[in-house]
Amino acid sequence: MTLTEMRYIVMLARERHFGRAADKCHVSQPTLSVALKKVEQRHGVILFERSSADVRLTPIGKQVAAQAERVLEEAGRLREIATQGRDQLSGSVRLGVIYTIAPYLLPRLIPALHKRAPHMPMYLQENFTVSLTEQLRRGELDVIIVAQPFSEPGIVSCPVYDEPFCIALPMGHPLAEQASITPDHVAAENLLLLGNGNCFRDQVVQACPHLSESGGLEGALEGSSLETVRHMVASGMGISVVPVSAAESWPQNEPLLQFRRFSDPAPFRRVVIAWRATFPRPQAIDVLRAAILESPPIGVTAIS
Numbered sequence: 001m002t003l004t005e006m007r008y009i010v011m012l013a014r015e016r017h018f019g020r021a022a023d024k025c026h027v028s029q030p031t032l033s034v035a036l037k038k039v040e041q042r043h044g045v046i047l048f049e050r051s052s053a054d055v056r057l058t059p060i061g062k063q064v065a066a067q068a069e070r071v072l073e074e075a076g077r078l079r080e081i082a083t084q085g086r087d088q089l090s091g092s093v094r095l096g097v098i099y100t101i102a103p104y105l106l107p108r109l110i111p112a113l114h115k116r117a118p119h120m121p122m123y124l125q126e127n128f129t130v131s132l133t134e135q136l137r138r139g140e141l142d143v144i145i146v147a148q149p150f151s152e153p154g155i156v157s158c159p160v161y162d163e164p165f166c167i168a169l170p171m172g173h174p175l176a177e178q179a180s181i182t183p184d185h186v187a188a189e190n191l192l193l194l195g196n197g198n199c200f201r202d203q204v205v206q207a208c209p210h211l212s213e214s215g216g217l218e219g220a221l222e223g224s225s226l227e228t229v230r231h232m233v234a235s236g237m238g239i240s241v242v243p244v245s246a247a248e249s250w251p252q253n254e255p256l257l258q259f260r261r262f263s264d265p266a267p268f269r270r271v272v273i274a275w276r277a278t279f280p281r282p283q284a285i286d287v288l289r290a291a292i293l294e295s296p297p298i299g300v301t302a303i304s
């Protein structure tokens with residue numbers, strides 16, 4: 001079984017749709033379908049149950065797909081090892097960043113990184129922590145930027161900065177008159193949160209534990225992104241807890257929005273970079289971390 005055939009099997013197992021799997025493999029649907037049928041005929045097994053509505057792995061298909069994924073991961077490592085003798089700062093790096101960090105870090109990071117490593121272009125992807133972690137483990141990404149807590153076997157992480165949270169308020173909100181705002185104040189308000197699956201939502205809940213105790217989560221409104229939450233707050237729908245990098249990047253003369261800091265000790269998140277322990281370009285990791293420390297988002301505290 002060739003690596004190409006294994007890629008076809010793994011992609012169809014993930015997508016469960018011939019058209020989408022073919023697109024991801026950059027081949028036509030008939031090419032993918034014929035290749036997989038030949039694999040099944042050659043080995044005398046059925047890997048996929050096919051119907052007009054769905055594609056499902058058979059029991060033996062699940063085992064083959066899982067093993068094929070492991071083989072492809074190891075093959076990717078062979079390619080990485082082969083590049084060790086060349087300039088580690090030459091060639092692209094695949095970087096994944098969570099949604100609540102990317103828009104506020106990348107505009108500052110990319111210019112700083114380009115100065116240090118002009119021949120190291122970045123393939124960038126935004127996603128949730130769980131998706132980025134899985135892609136990192138599979139070798140589809142080289143390094144990711146996420147927030148703690150984060151711990152994965154075989155993955156090395158290193159902190160880069162601490163970021164405090166702040167409160168976004170509609171103009172004229174009574175909390176703006178408070179000398180200091182505590183998490184208890186937030187629990188008593190109409191709170192806007194990011195949707196389930198976003199790690200920043202979980203961090204806000206941890207920072208304001210009385211939210212769940214008071215049942216505040218049941219009535220919390222949700223936004224799909226921090227930008228959406230920003231506009232909902234400005235419209236007067238409620239208040240929100242946001243990372244300071246987001247607040248600092250938004251227009252400071254916004255007439256319908258204002259920000260206040262938490263009283264000490266203010267809740268914060270620790271941001272880390274993470275990569276596979278076997279990644280063979282440590283200099284690329286060092287340069288990436290140095291560029292983040294040189295040009296972190298506004299309002300954060302770099303960890304040197």
